[in-house]
Amino acid sequence: MQCEICGRKSEGNFCELHKAAYDNLLKNYEAWKKSMKVSWKEYLTHIKVNEFSGLWVKEVAQHLLASDSSKQQGVQKAELDK
């Protein structure tokens, strides 16, 4: 399989690098939700433009925002439920 973002070899939707960025996005959402009271979509929008966000994190955020929102919400919820 190929990474949906960069085309590198991958085992899932994302390559190892974008997967690490995606995992970090999931991991830190709780902190954002608690302090900023933002929805997942708002969170991604903030991350996409934040000057300190990593490049791959921004790419994942952009990709998730651009892809089907219901699908990504489902993925996100499933990940958080774990």
Place this chain on the structure above:
Amino acid sequence: MLCEKPSTAERIAKALDENGKPQKKETDRVPYYETFRVGKRLIVVAALGHLYTVAPKVTDRNVYPVFEFDWVPRYTAERDARDTKKWVEVITNLSKGAQEYILATDYDIEGATLGYTILKYACGEKDKEAKRMKFSTLTTEELRKSYDELFEHIEFPTIEAGVCRHFLDAMYGINLSRAMTVAAKQYSGKYLTLSTGRVQGPTLKFLVDREKKINTFVPIPFWAIKTSVEINGQVFEVEYEKAKMQSREEAEAVINACLGKKGKISKMEVKKFHQNPPVPFDLGALQAEAYSFFKYTPRRTSDVAERLYLEALISYPRTSSQKLPPTINSRAILELLANEPKYTSLAHQLLSEKKLVPNEGKREDSAHPSIYPTGILPSKALGDPERKLWDLIVRRFMAVFSKPALKQSSKVTITVDGYSFFLHGKQVLEEGWMVFYKPFIRAEDVILPPLEKGQEIAFKEVVVEDKFTKPPVRYNPSSLLKKMEDEGIGTKATRAGIIDTLYTRGYVGGERASISELGLDVTNILERYCPEVVSISFTREMEKNMEEIQNEKEKKDVVIAKATIRLEPVLTEMKKHQETMGQELTEAAKKAQMQQRVVGSCLQCGTGKLVIVYSRRTGKRFLGCTGFFKGQCKVSFPLPQTGTVKPVSKDCGVCGWPMIQYQTKGKRPWVFCVRPDCPSKEARR
């Protein structure tokens, strides 16, 4: 007498000649000197750095693994070393009939190895009978002393370690680089310059690991309070007791409690402490300081220091020592430095002391003391980098002999409604060593006015600041060198060069060493198929082994055998995955090549990228949008047809289109907007 470089040969010949006028001779444009000392006729000849190199017996670049290596003349193995042939021939001829052989190359692992190979292979096995000159400066006095007290033998344990290093580096570098290039060539049919090595791989891995942390970083919001107070008309910044707050409400509660109120000083702490002078410069510390003040890369500092050494202005710079032994005669050096007007009063201050005791560091180097000025003043005006570095070394040398500075730090606690704020002051009470080290001091005083407990303080500003956690910073060449030093990989002589190689290979770019896609992909591929290659533990173990060889606790052949055993399965594994590795490496290289052509985003279509394109029909270059290939965008811009054009990752401040850098030979680079009708070009029209 064999020296390392022509300039050293000239200096040594001059120093040793009874009249200070050696006769310069030349054969085939290779200079050497005839000099007379105590009735002896000395022929002083220089090498041109290494004249021999370790090369595999199998020269076909498509064959690996190769484990049989030999010393061969460099001109037979390296295309750009053809010039060294005549040097080998001249040295061979001059050595015939000599009654005595003296090695006067740099007294370190490379100098000894270089001399050993020439004595052994060019002079006909004269390594065992050669005597050795040891010196740390090129001053006449030291060179003469060194000649009078020749060592009976060259330093064989050091040479064993040096030879071992050369064999290991060749074995790893050649096999791994061949494995990579062969894999890529078999897949694509094209030759790609890809390399890795025993130290290069782990060094690149440091950068990749840091890059991964930066690129996967998710900033977390927090709130801080920015506060300032006004005392006697002066404004001071104060810090709230809690640097980070997890919610805006928490921060606003503090603000509300403080607004319109005055704080009271509840506690005052004043500490006086001594700050010792800095320790003498080893090469790493000099490189760090030169980067910090002059932004010189470690390689540049090393080169400039080498030039100062060859001019006899400083001692041998490739040292890891932080010691200044009494034998260097610091007092005599200061007396000489006092002849330079800008150091006169400082040097006299130190000379008025009865005893000169340096504040030494812990690191030792059996071969050389730390870097110090010889006291000799420049006979001609120095270039800017040499002048700056020499000044830094002279001032550091004086500073290490001076007294500690006396400093005072104060912390005043201001309380409002149970919330505490801290006002910090710092002041130098007695400058001590700082007087000598100016202008290379960064500390700034914050002098507080007289204050007392219970005093009321008015807040000038209390505001909430929205902040985010920040990613770790990228390495710069200096901090990367420090990391290599701390991790114990490479040597003081090789580290700067390895960092340079990472840049020239295109793995790393920019002042803040940022990893290119190629560097990232190459490391990921190596990590996947042969993690040993980028493993720091393996490299560190090898460095330790080599140190043990130098200390005569380990044998060279044992270390090489151990390394071979570890490398063999790695190469077998690489061969097994040759095809997939080749495909991945080729794609990575293609992507990197493409990246070098991308100038920036196309503002017309918003989705395409502007790339440098060469017309198949005319061969001319221009900028075109990648959207053209999808039939979405037809934007194109002309480019100059001569000189080099490079992307600069910068957008025009006036129109927002990307900018490019254009340079023709001998001219300064010119950065301009890609749009021919951009208003920023109005002034040039």
